[in-house]
Amino acid sequence: MKSLADSASLGERVAAGDTRAVARAISKVEDGSKDAAQLIKDLFPLTGRGLVIGITGAPGAGKSTLVDKLALHYRGREERVGIVAVDPSSPFSGGAILGDRIRMQALGLDRGVFIRSMATRGNMGGLARATVDAVSILDAAGYAKLIVETVGVGQDEVEIVKAADVCVVVLVPGMGDDIQAIKAGIMEIGDIFVINKADREGVYATEKELEALLSLSSRENGWEPPIIKTIATESKGIVEFAAAVQAYRDFHFQTDLGSQRRRAIARWRILELLREKLVSQTLASDSASERLDRLAGEVATRQRDPYSAVEELISQKSVVSGQ
């Protein structure tokens, strides 16, 4: 009962915008702690008010600086900004926490900005689920703009950005061969494209190439993704960038695109959580985790194949649980 009461009061403090409570609540969903479920249940009715802006792109594109400058722009308009940075670095390297501190300094310890990095969580999964839960917490706490930034081009990272109301893809001029592959992968998700470091050589070529790629992809909803050029380090193009975000938001809410998208996001979110929950249920008992260890040993030495191992884990579970 204690943990339930704790969680309720934590929820109330989050709803009141208490930043320490927000930080603690995010830690709970990140750790997959038991009261995280109750917390999100309590807070969920308060969500859906903030605008979720997802920003992704290749490494080295200057996404963090762009995000910081966009946040400063919103702060200039007295809007509170929550930033969730998905960081592929290991929890052991301490990169995420260090990164937060450096960025907090850049934003001048502004109490209207909340920055949190989410590190990958090892092979039990749950990064995407933890990230969207963190956004829900910030949303419930009354942050008006919720920026989710993902480094990299991985599958999970793309999914996380797709769960935003507006998806922004950041490119830089002339980044080599693989950029073509990245573009192909994230072309469909971009509502807005930003070419950052637009003072670099090759910006015209990148823009033309991008226009050509965009003209090939058909958008059933009628939105034509704009291409915004920025030099984030010099705060250039940020006003235009923010205007494009607003334009998309207005478009999004005028059409029924908004509700379709929210439905697709909800579906994805349920599936992510379902996956995590089913696995943790199956492996909850001591005997199940011993069985997993034994099966891993057998698969490693080729005495058994992974498919049979999974069948054994699942069949044993239904015998044991019976609830």
Place this chain on the structure above:
Amino acid sequence: MKSLADSASLGERVAAGDTRAVARAISKVEDGSKDAAQLIKDLFPLTGRGLVIGITGAPGAGKSTLVDKLALHYRGREERVGIVAVDPSSPFSGGAILGDRIRMQALGLDRGVFIRSMATRGNMGGLARATVDAVSILDAAGYAKLIVETVGVGQDEVEIVKAADVCVVVLVPGMGDDIQAIKAGIMEIGDIFVINKADREGVYATEKELEALLSLSSRENGWEPPIIKTIATESKGIVEFAAAVQAYRDFHFQTDLGSQRRRAIARWRILELLREKLVSQTLASDSASERLDRLAGEVATRQRDPYSAVEELISQKSVVSGQ
């Protein structure tokens, strides 16, 4: 019964090294087809013979060229090479297939090289599982060197490379700020580091920086990851790269590191498969998928939170299945 017989004969043809059968078998595991499980069960005892080399790194690092040149090196020694490239591009863009064709041409339609791209599979997951299954198929088909190449720095991509016997991290000189974050994320998994495009400016600085990072990370197993400099486009450093791979392989099999690692990989592989299987079981019936649609609608309009939605899906499942 027919599909079982088909799968058995397909397995036999894979085991005999028939490339068309290999291609069909990989399609089956990629699609998550029903006979995929039986196929891997049949082939699994034949696996564990080839050396699995995982190669990852930032986009633009020239991984594909490096992989192609390494494959050519092995071909020069009459070894058959299977390449599985994990491609983050959308299945709709056709990028993966086009990429295969271009690379096949570069490798001169050599019948001793099999190249296959695995595209991301949408929000049902399973990319990592499909990739390791594809490697098992190539292994069973007698390819001596199995190269798994992932573009990007995402969580899934890192996991896939960790499932290799040897993990290679490819860097290039001076790639901007985010590279630091990437390095932090993949530092722990690299058994060998390659600085490609080593004729570029900044190679010395990158090497020193990498050495400094490596000296910080302790390796309990006593292996000191070498740093190899290559210019893949000019085939420079490839012999040294292959020698480093061989040296790690020898080290790996001398110590009990090999068996520990295979056990960790087996455990991860079981978990990936378990996750996929549990979700597909839960959503197998028409009524479950209708329920998911309804719940997604309710979560989208905030009538319900995702945690309660998942609880409903799981509780309904245990009522229905009862097997």
